[in-house]
Structure formats: C-alpha cells, structure tokens
Amino acid sequence: MTDRTRAGTSDAERSTTSRRTVAADLGVAGATAAAAALLWAVWSQVADVALEVKGPGGEAQDVGVVSVVVSTVVLVLAGGGLLRWMQRRSAAGERRWTWVAVGVTALSLLTPTSAVTPAAGIALASLHLLVAxxxxxxxxxxxRDVGERAGGQVEGPVQVSGGQ
Structure with missing residues (x-):
C-alpha cells in the first residue's frame, strides 16, 4: 500500500508529475531564452546599440547573448519551481505567484538604470519586460489546473443517463 498525500496522489505519482513539470518548464525557458536572444540580436546587431552597463568600479561591462540566455533559463526554471511550491501550499498559489513575479519584474527594471547610454537602458528594459x-x-x-483549462469543468467519470 502506498502513502497518500493531501492531494490524494502517491509519492511515486507526485514524483513523476514533478519530473514532467520540470521538463515542461524547460520548454517555456527555452522559448523565452530564444525570444530574448532574438531581441538581443535586434538591439545589438541590427540597431547597433552597445548593450553595456556600469560594472563594479565604474567600468563598462558588455551584456552578451550568453548572459542573456543563461540568466533567462535560470530565472524561468526558478520561477517554475516557486510556482509549483506555492501551488502545493495554497489554493491561491498561482495568483500569489503572479504578484510575486510582477514584483520581481518591477525590481528587475531597476538594473537597466545602470546602462551606459539611454539607448542601452531602453534595450535592456525591453529585454527584461519580454522575458517577464x-x-x-x-x-x-x-x-494551470486541468479542470481550469477545460473551462471550469472537472474531469471525472462520465455518467450516462437512462433510456433513449
């Protein structure tokens, strides 16, 4: 006999679901990173904006595509993990996570203020907003819950009413 969790799933079922969810998060992270890399290329290669920020000591540091892609993947995966954690703890977890994510986005928009030029600041802010x-x-x-995706209908056994 397996131990059941509060949600009614066994530890093995929950572990399998968690692994699939992390794999699905990779899809969101990959798509987001690809879009960010494309926008980075538009700003840096097409519009010829030097994406530089003031580093420690005041010297300019280049914001390269590798740092954009890696930071995007890490942050999306961390966000997915936090969302799953918050959903397990509360029925309002998704809504609360959204507010946290919007707050983190607002804070992240402070970092483009260290851009070397106003154009770089606008470019970096647009990257932050796209990723967010x-x-x-x-x-x-x-x-989102499967029942919620189906327009609020809860999945379950089909009931057939009598006679034709």
Missing part, C-alpha cells in the same frame, strides 16, 4: 511577460504567461498557462 513570456515567463509569467507561459508558466501560468503550463501550471
């Missing part, structure tokens, strides 16, 4: 919108929308959609 894609991550929030993508992760919310991915982690």
């Amino acid at each position: 919108v894609m991550a929030i929308v993508g992760l919310r959609h991915l982690h």
Whole structure:
C-alpha cells in the first residue's frame, strides 16, 4: 500500500508529475531564452546599440547573448519551481505567484538604470519586460489546473443517463 498525500496522489505519482513539470518548464525557458536572444540580436546587431552597463568600479561591462540566455533559463526554471511550491501550499498559489513575479519584474527594471547610454537602458528594459511577460504567461498557462483549462469543468467519470 502506498502513502497518500493531501492531494490524494502517491509519492511515486507526485514524483513523476514533478519530473514532467520540470521538463515542461524547460520548454517555456527555452522559448523565452530564444525570444530574448532574438531581441538581443535586434538591439545589438541590427540597431547597433552597445548593450553595456556600469560594472563594479565604474567600468563598462558588455551584456552578451550568453548572459542573456543563461540568466533567462535560470530565472524561468526558478520561477517554475516557486510556482509549483506555492501551488502545493495554497489554493491561491498561482495568483500569489503572479504578484510575486510582477514584483520581481518591477525590481528587475531597476538594473537597466545602470546602462551606459539611454539607448542601452531602453534595450535592456525591453529585454527584461519580454522575458517577464513570456515567463509569467507561459508558466501560468503550463501550471494551470486541468479542470481550469477545460473551462471550469472537472474531469471525472462520465455518467450516462437512462433510456433513449
């Protein structure tokens, strides 16, 4: 006999679901990172904006595509993990996570203020907003309950009423 959790799933079922969810989070992270890399290329290669920020000591540091992609993947995966954790703890977990994500986005918009030029600041702010919108929308959609995706209908056994 297996131990059941509060949600009515066994530890083995929960572990399998968790692994699939992390794999699905990778899809959102990959799509978001690809979009961020594309926007980075538009700003840095097409519009010829030097994406530089003031580093420690005041010297300019280049914001390269690798740092954009790696930080995007790490933050989306962390966001997905936090969302799953909050959903397990509360029925309002998704809504609360969304507020946390919006708050983190607002805080992240402080970092482009260290850009060397106003154009770089606008470019970096647009990168932050793109990543935030894609991550929030993508992760919310991915982690929404199946019943909620089906328009509020709860899945269960089909009941057939009598006679024709």
